[in-house]
Every structure is written in structure tokens, then in C-alpha cells.
Amino acid sequence: MINVDNILKRVRSGEMDISEAKRLLLEVQQQQAPSQAAAQATVPQPVQRIDDTLGYAQLDVDRAARTGFPEVIFGEGKTAEQIAAIFQRLMNHTDRVLATRVSPDKAAYVLKQVPAAEYRPDARAVLWLRPGLAAPATDDGYIAVVCAGTSDVPVAEEAAVTAESMGCRVERVFDVGVAGIHRLFRRLPVIRGANAIVVAAGMEGALASVLGGLVSVPVIAVPTSIGYGASFQGIAALLSMLNACAPGISVVNIDNGFGAGYNAALIHKNRLKRDEQ
Missing domain, CATH: 3.40.50.1970 (Rossmann fold)
Structure with missing residues (x-):
């Protein structure tokens, strides 16, 4: 059977010259190409759905699937209404939503729209976690x-x-x-x-x-x-x-x-x- 290891061993022992080895290596590469393409085709492609129904924002609703954490809302420069609407929309797609740099007056409006959320005033952040989401284990470090x-x-x-x-x-x-x-x-x-x-x-x-x-x-x-x-x-x-x-x-x-x-x-x-x- 022709494989890379066999070809290299024969070159090292002197049984095969360099030109013949190149030809055989090219054949091996061509034989492997279909199987490699099939393997690549079975690899799940990263999901990249966008929710653009709000008009003023394009929400990367599958970011958690790609990176491990959903898109975060940056509150500065957004109105309270925009933060609340984006917040509610993200809640439909993920198990946690975080909005940073949210002033107290904007946070008050957001909490009226999303009573399940929590405002952390020291951090200027609004946070929602889906009920039942497991807390981190105390023995897993910190x-x-x-x-x-x-x-x-x-x-x-x-x-x-x-x-x-x-x-x-x-x-x-x-x-x-x-x-x-x-x-x-x-x-x-x-x-x-x-x-x-x-x-x-x-x-x-x-x-x-x-x-x-x-x-x-x-x-x-x-x-x-x-x-x-x-x-x-x-x-x-x-x-x-x-x-x-x-x-x-x-x-x-x-x-x-x-x-x-x-x-x-x-x-x-x-x-x-x-x-x-």
C-alpha cells in the first residue's frame, strides 16, 4: 500500500529517488482529497443568524453558539426605549442578557419593561438570567x-x-x-x-x-x-x-x-x- 510513511522510508533507504517520491506523494494527495472534502462538509458551520427587525439594531442572536456568550448591550448613546427593546429581543434567543453603562434613569425604564431583570447600580449594569440557570460551583475556582x-x-x-x-x-x-x-x-x-x-x-x-x-x-x-x-x-x-x-x-x-x-x-x-x- 502506498502511503507517506512508506514513501519516505524507501527514499531514506535509497530504494527510491526524489522525483519518483514526488510523483507518488502527489498521487497520495489526490487520493485523500475526496475524503478530506467529505470530512469538511460534515463539520458544523458556525451559525450566523441576524435579527434586524428592530430597524436600528442588527442583533447577533447566535453569538453565544459561536463564542460561548451572547451579544452584550452597550447602554451609552442608546435611549432607554432602545435598550429595553433590544434586551427583550435578546431574551428570546439566549439564557442571559447583559447591558452595560446603563444610567439609573434608563435602568428604571428597562426594569419596568423587563421586571425579571436586575439593576446593579455600582456596575451600572442590567442583568437577566433565565430562571433555573445553575450557579457556578464553589469548588471550580474563581x-x-x-x-x-x-x-x-x-x-x-x-x-x-x-x-x-x-x-x-x-x-x-x-x-x-x-x-x-x-x-x-x-x-x-x-x-x-x-x-x-x-x-x-x-x-x-x-x-x-x-x-x-x-x-x-x-x-x-x-x-x-x-x-x-x-x-x-x-x-x-x-x-x-x-x-x-x-x-x-x-x-x-x-x-x-x-x-x-x-x-x-x-x-x-x-x-x-x-x-x-
């Missing part, structure tokens, strides 16, 4: 969400709520900035026990560098826009985190708690998958 000061809590909470909506358990460690670094050390056991860490810090953003040198898991740093004039609404913290000398630190955009929480959840959930194998 994500640590750490913030430097109380002023950073809204961004940290956005990260925490995002991770929780993705089915992760979250441990919050707040107000442990470098201005009183002894507060951080007493919480290190909790932080070190996490599968991924989110660090939200404004001012000079030093907390991410400090933690990066103390832990063995990925750190996702979130610069916040908290600080005095020369902090430039978070640019100082952003540059500090990007230039951190500690390894293992990734940086998201200013005040992007959602992005940090999402990335931490992906790290955590993929680690659980690996452990199950």
Missing part, C-alpha cells in the same frame, strides 16, 4: 477582582458583574492601593488563589505592577479615569500599566471593566476545560 481605591469600584464592579454573568465565581478585593500597601498583603491569599485577576486602578496605576510580581496567574489591568489633572483622565495609569516591568500583565482600555471581566472569564473557563480533560 476570579479575583481587585481595585486600588473606592473611587475605582464602578469599573471593578463592571468587571465582576461581567464575569459573574458568564458563570464565574468572583472574589472582590477592594481598596488595597499602594498608598497603604499593607492592606494588600493581608488579602494576598485570596488573590493568589484565583485563576485570573482583574486589577482596576487610577492615579498612577501602580497596583497592577505590584500584583504582577506577586502572583502566578494572568493579570488583566484596567486603568481608570480617576485622578487629578495630570492623570489625563486615565492616560497616566494606562501608560504606566503598558510599561509595567512585571510580567504576566495585559492591559485593556481606560475604564473598560467589561473587557477585563470578559477576558478573565475566558481564562478561567478555559482552565476549567483543560482540568476536565
Whole structure:
């Protein structure tokens, strides 16, 4: 039987020259092509349905099937009516809906339309989970969400709520900035026990560098826009985190708690998958 291993062995032993080997390898490739095409045809194609019936939005209703989590509503710039309508439409397609950056007045309107939803004011997020959705197992590990000061809590909470909506358990460690670094050390056991860490810090953003040198898991740093004039609404913290000398630190955009929480959840959930194998 002609196969690649047989051809290579004969070339190595000197029984076959290079030109003959090339000819036979081409034959093997041509023989395998139909079976490979058939195999590819049986692979499920990613679903990509779009719900465009609202007119002002095209909802990616199958995103959860492709990525593991449904489309998220970004509330800033949308009216309360638009948020509520998109929220209700997504509820028809998935088992959880998250809307971020929703002000209290917009949230009040959304909750009137969707009484089953919950508003998390610290995170400025509206969340709905289908009744009966299983809570994360307490023995499956967790994500640590750490913030430097109380002023950073809204961004940290956005990260925490995002991770929780993705089915992760979250441990919050707040107000442990470098201005009183002894507060951080007493919480290190909790932080070190996490599968991924989110660090939200404004001012000079030093907390991410400090933690990066103390832990063995990925750190996702979130610069916040908290600080005095020369902090430039978070640019100082952003540059500090990007230039951190500690390894293992990734940086998201200013005040992007959602992005940090999402990335931490992906790290955590993929680690659980690996452990199950």
C-alpha cells in the first residue's frame, strides 16, 4: 500500500529517488482529497443568524453558539426605549442578557419593561438570567477582582458583574492601593488563589505592577479615569500599566471593566476545560 510513511522510508533507504517520491506523494494527495472534502462538509458551520427587525439594531442572536456568550448591550448613546427593546429581543434567543453603562434613569425604564431583570447600580449594569440557570460551583475556582481605591469600584464592579454573568465565581478585593500597601498583603491569599485577576486602578496605576510580581496567574489591568489633572483622565495609569516591568500583565482600555471581566472569564473557563480533560 502506498502511503507517506512508506514513501519516505524507501527514499531514506535509497530504494527510491526524489522525483519518483514526488510523483507518488502527489498521487497520495489526490487520493485523500475526496475524503478530506467529505470530512469538511460534515463539520458544523458556525451559525450566523441576524435579527434586524428592530430597524436600528442588527442583533447577533447566535453569538453565544459561536463564542460561548451572547451579544452584550452597550447602554451609552442608546435611549432607554432602545435598550429595553433590544434586551427583550435578546431574551428570546439566549439564557442571559447583559447591558452595560446603563444610567439609573434608563435602568428604571428597562426594569419596568423587563421586571425579571436586575439593576446593579455600582456596575451600572442590567442583568437577566433565565430562571433555573445553575450557579457556578464553589469548588471550580474563581476570579479575583481587585481595585486600588473606592473611587475605582464602578469599573471593578463592571468587571465582576461581567464575569459573574458568564458563570464565574468572583472574589472582590477592594481598596488595597499602594498608598497603604499593607492592606494588600493581608488579602494576598485570596488573590493568589484565583485563576485570573482583574486589577482596576487610577492615579498612577501602580497596583497592577505590584500584583504582577506577586502572583502566578494572568493579570488583566484596567486603568481608570480617576485622578487629578495630570492623570489625563486615565492616560497616566494606562501608560504606566503598558510599561509595567512585571510580567504576566495585559492591559485593556481606560475604564473598560467589561473587557477585563470578559477576558478573565475566558481564562478561567478555559482552565476549567483543560482540568476536565
